[in-house]
Amino acid sequence: MLTVRNLVKVFNRGTINEKKALNQVQLELAPNDFVTVIGSNGAGKSTFLNAVAGNFPVDAGQIFIDGEEITRLPAHKRANLISRVFQDPLSGTAGSMTIEENLIMALRRGKTRRLRRAIGSQERNLFRSKLEQLGLGLEDRLTHRVNLLSGGQRQALTLLMATLQKPKLLLLDEHTAALDPKTAAKVLELTCDVTEQQQLTTLMITHNLDHALAFGNRTIMMHEGRVILDIRGVDRSNMTISRLLEMFEKASGSHMNTDRMILA
């Protein structure tokens, strides 16, 4: 599904701030994989997702989706394959535009934008039924501006937008970290539902080790720009958080920086 070979990204090359954020990252995802990504601050998790999404050119390595190389495609040309939800609820929606306008832009993800009226009654019905499934009462607020919504509502909407048109790969970067625990749980539940329903291939960064083991079928750990652990199958079902931390220390030769980490 997703194949990443020897991916390298160096920020500020040739300056005193030079930083090798990705150091020969290798990863192979099977269709339908739901992989949780963990690692200390600055491990390169976000950089990895940004590289896959095409936010910046990488320095070396290759990225393939379903055998098609996308390493050098700009972000907007990968949009038909990849969709994303960011940590900041503000960054996944256009606040000055209405809920239905945001949804129609997502429904047309990766397609050519034409000079034709964007929203018709057919689309509106689709949006209403999809919003109903969120259970947040947004189905009656299609023409409200998104900046009137709460952070949790906005994040749920972003998740809906990301999956309205089935992507080949869904990238989630701590997408519940900015929400209160109850809303976060709700958004996570929606995430599970939709990934199951649509059989999505997903990469989800989280700082919650509990979530990392509870969700998905596979967990990878990053450290200093590398994937240092890849846990799946029986190994994973028998995994505990303390064993995970132990394995991290062995693999990286250092303590995991746990200040932002949620252990239980």
Next chain:
Amino acid sequence: MFSQIALGTTEQGLMYSIMVLGVYLTFRILDYADLSVDGSFTLGAATATSLIVGGANPWFATGLAFIVGNLAGLFTGILHTKFKITPLLSGILTMTALYSINLRVMGRANISLLGSRTIFTDFAQLPLMDEYGVFVLSLISVVFLGAVIYFFLQTELGLALRSTGDNELMIRSLGVNTDLMKILGLSISNGLVALAGSYVAQNQQFADASMGIGMIIAGLASVIIGEVLVGTSSIGRTIIAVLCGGIIYRVIIALVLQLGLAPTDLKLITSVIVIFALVSPSFRKKIVSLTAGMKGEGA
């Protein structure tokens, strides 16, 4: 006498509001302060008048003014998106280059259209249009262009343009080439500005190489005045607001001139209006909190 002035002011206001519509597209929709406007307004006037003086059909000349305006916006857009020059500097570069280009187009510092055929003299030939022809033609143009922009902003392309100004990262991740959107917006905007320039020049029957100076500030002032007075609760309302803003701005200028200030003071007055409009929200908040505080003390 008075009604003559009132009519003339309204006619001018309508023509300028075409320019304001263009400024709205960049300043509000794309969130891009585009200074090319000063140059492209004159460019439209220069193109139309020199073509008309050269014997061209005025309707054709007016249409061509729109297209050369498009090209000016295209140039600014390419400077910004392809060569990564800041929005302000890209606009200044185009504006400065256009100053020389406009003089080339006109061949001299000003052109008189006295006695020439213009879109307004043509329109005045229609029945009942000898007195109010300028007003009616300007009004039709403004309503038509306002409606076109309104419907455009509801299309898929229009939504992509609006979201480029709102959340560029998001709409790029949804597959829109935001560089192209910026170029498109700047191009339409400057086309409208140049079109306004060609109307104004044909109405006043002359074009002058410096007639565009300060146009961007006048445009911003009009956008802000309209938004404050009419409101921005929806796209349709905002478009009506900025069009009205263009007319109200002209009325304010006319009143100020009636008070006896010299036309050369206009730019100063406009800047004061913009400064006042930009600081007034925070200014108003201060007054409110101040009076609230005083009431609190009294209680």
